[in-house]
Every structure is written in structure tokens, then in C-alpha cells.
Amino acid sequence: xxxxxxxxxxxxxxxxxxxxxxxxxxxxxxxxxxxxxxxxxxxxxxxxxxxxxxxxxxxxxxxxx
Numbered sequence: 001x002x003x004x005x006x007x008x009x010x011x012x013x014x015x016x017x018x019x020x021x022x023x024x025x026x027x028x029x030x031x032x033x034x035x036x037x038x039x040x041x042x043x044x045x046x047x048x049x050x051x052x053x054x055x056x057x058x059x060x061x062x063x064x065x
Contacts, residue, residue, distance in 0.1 A: 022041065026034045 026037050029037060
């Protein structure tokens with residue numbers, strides 16, 4: 001059951017860049033899993049921003065060298 005839950009949450013996170021898809025998927029989850037999926041999606045969005053910033057900094061450092 002835990003593996004299946006993980007797979008569902010993972011698919012929710014993968015859909016988090018599509019707000020309507022994310023909403024549709026989270027509505028099918030139990031409330032506790034909805035909260036978990038929302039937290040994971042928020043973290044994923046934060047990491048996307050951090051990763052993009054790191055890429056820009058890395059490319060800037062390469063250009064400056």
C-alpha cells in the first residue's frame with residue numbers, strides 16, 4: 001500500500017506544473033494524502049526555482065571566467 005501511495009503522490013507531483021491536472025489528481029486522494037501531495041508539490045516548485053537559479057549562476061560563472 002505504501003508503494004502505491006508513493007506512486008500516486010509522485011504522479012501528482014509530476015503533474016504539479018499543470019494546475020488543473022494537479023487539482024484533478026489531488027481531489028481523488030484521501031485528505032491526509034492531499035496534504036502530503038500539496039507539501040511535496042510546494043517543495044518541488046521551490047527546488048525547481050533553486051535549480052534554475054543554480055544553473056544561471058553556473059553559466060554566469062563560466063562566462064565570467
